[in-house]
Amino acid sequence: MFELLGTTLPSRLFLGTAQYPSPAILADAVQASGTSVVTVSLRREMAGGRDGEKFWSLIRSLGTRILPNTAGCHSVKEAVTTAKMAREVFGTSWIKLEVIGNHDTLQPDVFGLVEAARILCDDGFAVFPYTTDDLVVAERLLEAGCQTLMPWCAPIGSALGPVNLTALRSMRKHFPDVPMIVDAGLGRPSHAATVMELGFDAVLLNTAVARAADPVGMARAFGKAVDAGREAFLSGMLEPRDVAVPSTPTIGRAVFS
Numbered sequence: 001m002f003e004l005l006g007t008t009l010p011s012r013l014f015l016g017t018a019q020y021p022s023p024a025i026l027a028d029a030v031q032a033s034g035t036s037v038v039t040v041s042l043r044r045e046m047a048g049g050r051d052g053e054k055f056w057s058l059i060r061s062l063g064t065r066i067l068p069n070t071a072g073c074h075s076v077k078e079a080v081t082t083a084k085m086a087r088e089v090f091g092t093s094w095i096k097l098e099v100i101g102n103h104d105t106l107q108p109d110v111f112g113l114v115e116a117a118r119i120l121c122d123d124g125f126a127v128f129p130y131t132t133d134d135l136v137v138a139e140r141l142l143e144a145g146c147q148t149l150m151p152w153c154a155p156i157g158s159a160l161g162p163v164n165l166t167a168l169r170s171m172r173k174h175f176p177d178v179p180m181i182v183d184a185g186l187g188r189p190s191h192a193a194t195v196m197e198l199g200f201d202a203v204l205l206n207t208a209v210a211r212a213a214d215p216v217g218m219a220r221a222f223g224k225a226v227d228a229g230r231e232a233f234l235s236g237m238l239e240p241r242d243v244a245v246p247s248t249p250t251i252g253r254a255v256f257s
């Protein structure tokens with residue numbers, strides 16, 4: 001169980017809803033993963049000309065909490081407007097805030113992010129900011145009113161996994177009480193387990209499941225990896241050592257002469 005902003009979530013895996021081969025596979029993947037939160041891009045789905053209301057109904061029918069996002073927004077104004085539309089469409093004040101600053105890396109524009117976060121927090125939103133692993137930016141987001149952080153793992157869609165474990169470790173250490181969901185760039189279940197072992201509260205991913213050869217199987221695998229990583233974190237892992245330490249007793253060995 002995961003207590004997040006006064007809500008109890010049964011799973012620590014958040015799943016994106018884009019790029020699945022079909023709506024039926026999306027629904028099956030969500031179920032197989034055990035996720036309790038799905039994120040949906042208002043702007044991208046509308047721009048894609050999907051059958052709007054039909055897609056929103058499918059999302060609502062999944063039985064999970066919905067975390068709308070501002071994916072595809074490149075300015076503060078665009079992100080704020082999209083967040084307000086999402087609040088109306090889905091009846092939630094939760095918003096995953098993305099303000100993209102670079103076309104190639106899809107890196108967040110951290111200046112615009114802080115500005116948009118402040119506007120939305122002041123307007124009563126619970127803002128989940130998609131950010132880098134920069135500690136100063138994280139401080140500014142918290143000062144702006146965010147109660148959660150979503151540090152990146154790697155560029156969106158890259159499947160690279162945690163490219164800067166040292167920075168992620170440092171984020172966790174500096175903000176031990178802030179719920180942190182590692183977002184984007186996870187490619188394999190082992191990546192999810194790795195960040196959960198560091199003590200992060202949850203992970204959010206999309207591409208690695210939606211574009212897998214078998215999205216339903218991959219969704220299930222990610223669900224298990226998130227649980228395994230969390231349990232390992234809670235169980236107290238050994239620190240790696242440079243020297244060998246026998247794992248079987250060395251006293252009382254049989255002597256052959």
Ligand SMILES: CC(=O)[C@@H](O)[C@H](O)COP(=O)(O)O
Pocket residue numbers: 015016017018039069071155156157158159183184185186204205206207208
């Ligand atoms: C769906 C969504 O919100 C993505 O923008 C998110 O950041 C996931 O990234 P991946 O697709 O790399 O998992």
